Amino acid sequence: MPSSIPNLLTLRGRGGSRASRGRGRAHPDAHDTTIQGTDTDAAVSRLSAVHCGYLTDPYAQFFVSADGGPPTRRLPIINRGTYTRTTALDRLVDAFLDGRGQRQIVSLGAGTDTRVFRRFARGETEGLVYHEIDFEVISQKKMRIVRGNPMLSRIMGEITVSEDATYWSSDLGTRGEYHCHGLDLRKLVDAGESQALIPGLRTDIPTLVVSECCLCYLATEQAAAVLAYFHNRIQSLGTVIYEPVLSHDAFGKVMTSNLAARGISMPTLDSYPTPTDQEKRLSEAGFHGSVKAMTVGDIWRRWVSEDEKTRLDSLEGLDEVEEWELLAGHYVVAWGSKGLDVQGWNELPN
């Protein structure tokens, strides 16, 4: 039954903020606070997938408060979804970084995502310029955690904070540079020619803009304008977007009403209802190279090896095959490029 299935972002029945509960869309500020809370959901899901053996990520534990108890354990289908989404994005990002010469990543709504630590800890980054953007409250939280944690501090080196404290960065020498911006992405919509909103942004090197469940929270026009901000400035550009689709079927309706009960709306769900619409979205935004959108279900089937599936299945067992199919069919990973050929993307099974 679709109504008994949680979505990948959160668990069914989890309450929203007092301001938003039961009132559909909340007051804009309360809405922002609710959206910021989705980062905690993502961090808890990541740790659950690590704890249950799906993912290896020594950094995930630092971004979830322990409260003295064991980590929250998500349902097996949620863990599998987190695994598939994380490894798919890793694969697309790795392929992008595989190219020759210096590269830049811009992660929109990065939250307390750990990909940046995994990447810089792994080395072989050769001058990588890595930007993360999220609301100020989230970027400040990330800085506090990094500063207070010896393992993360070792990876990120010495941190410099901007005078107005909205932006922090770190020069990692030959390994590259890291920039974390406390910025509401909607400010990019009317940025005009201004370059100052994202200090350190390079416009002269191949860049990958990643939205792992972020642009879906913006109004469709705003989400398009954010992509256009980068598109208009950077010649060699790729993008990878992960977000839900198919709001119009029975499962999708439950998914959107669960979100609405928490005061969350996802405008792009209605604007780009299918994977094909997501491909069209990227083409219309000017990405004409390797444009592709695949559901999490298709990625699980085609990108995860049989050996890996066997390993993952042995972790907890997954009886809810039908529920998994439904859930995984409602999330999509879309990617595309312009002025840039990402060889590895052309070789992915589809």
Ligand SMILES: C[S@@+](CC[C@H](N)C(=O)[O-])C[C@H]1O[C@@H](n2cnc3c(N)ncnc32)[C@H](O)[C@@H]1O
């Ligand atoms: C579901 S979380 C995903 C976090 C991270 N990308 C991940 O996958 O683990 C969505 C993130 O997008 C951020 N976000 C949403 N709207 C934003 C906006 N207008 N400006 C900056 N960040 C935003 C939220 O604060 C939150 O951290």
